[in-house]
Amino acid sequence: MNTASLLAVCRVHQLLPDPGNVGVTAIDKRPVEGPVRVHKLGLHGDVQADRANHGGEDQALYAYSQDDADYWSGELGRELAPGFFGENLRVTGTETTGAVIGERWRIGLDLELEVTSPRVPCATFQRAIGEPQWVKRFTQAGRVGTYLRVIRAGTISAGDHIHRTFIPKHGVTVGQWFSEPTAELVQVLLDAEADGEIRLQDEYHAKFEKVLRRSDL
Template identity: 80%
Template sequence: MKTASVLAVCRVHQLLPDLEGGVGVTAIDKRPVDGPVKVHKLGVHGDVQASRKHHGGEDQALYAYSQDDADYWSGELGRDIAPGTFGENLRVAGIETTGAVIGERWKIGLDLEMEVTSPRVPCATFQRVLKEPGWVKRFTEAGRVGTYLRVIKTGTVSAGDYIHRTFVPRHGITVGQWFSEPTPEMVQALLDAEADGEIRLQDDYHKEFAKVLRRNGL
């Protein structure tokens, strides 16, 4: 079994112009910083989100992306995908991000505890900053989306910290599965898990549940 660890902790380096976006700037330019770095309920200390309507909040406090997925994109795009390139706060190794089960929990380092919440949905800003034509479609079809995290217990994080998976819900649905092909069966499994107190779903899931059921005539 691989040892899971944090390879890099990233936060905003500078706000970039994004005149086509809703607020005119973007905070996607994140780069590694030396640790230890404090992590609060709303994310890494010193980090920001330019568009609070679509990013951030307690359910999207941090974004984690795996080195395996970054290596895949490095091969596909023919360039290095350094930590922070995709706007992630944590570049990790030895643990799934896209393959993480919704509601699973991680302990990082000595005191930080996180919970997997939802997949990253690519936006037009992501495509404009990366300068890859058709990037939103390509990223979506590949399904290597990474995961957002909720902070269960605040603490500090540093590159090199070990990650321990402390809890995995029985429903078994991963953020990648939900992103790629949500089904009525997944909806019911997540609702059952929430009713049993196994997971806590944010409001966006319940809105998506209704859409999934309508698409399937339910």
């Protein structure tokens, strides 16, 4: 029996001023009611203020699990409503940090998504959360959630079931890659890409070079 489901669909509530390079941030996400259309660049009506670092087709959506949110609720001593982490999708019954790179989800009747990469925390995130040393804490905890690309557009609503339709055999999760990017993992991912099992975004190959150079030292 499939118990994974979409707890909330969140999109930008308002753009907030931010001292970063863009000048504003769209991290203020709030749950919306009713069906929402999803296209190649994410939710209809949503905004990606900084597409150079947090957006584009390979990061069309950001998903965060309720289990990880509950962990942070305990750490911070307060309830963290959907959208708190700037996520578009708050999910339950399936892992986000533990999702395998390249795995696919079907949500609702027709939306198909593909897991791409972990969320890398930034100074804008820390400013929005308002917690001291937040980037360091979030990084050390390793509960980062996952970005997703849209394979097939569709419409979703809170309460929709999430079906994992494909799980690559390589087994490397976004959490593993975020926390332990080793030369061994680089080779596993390169082999999976060469076999046509997954399609890695360009950022992976840039990181591969850094990891391999470090392993040679």
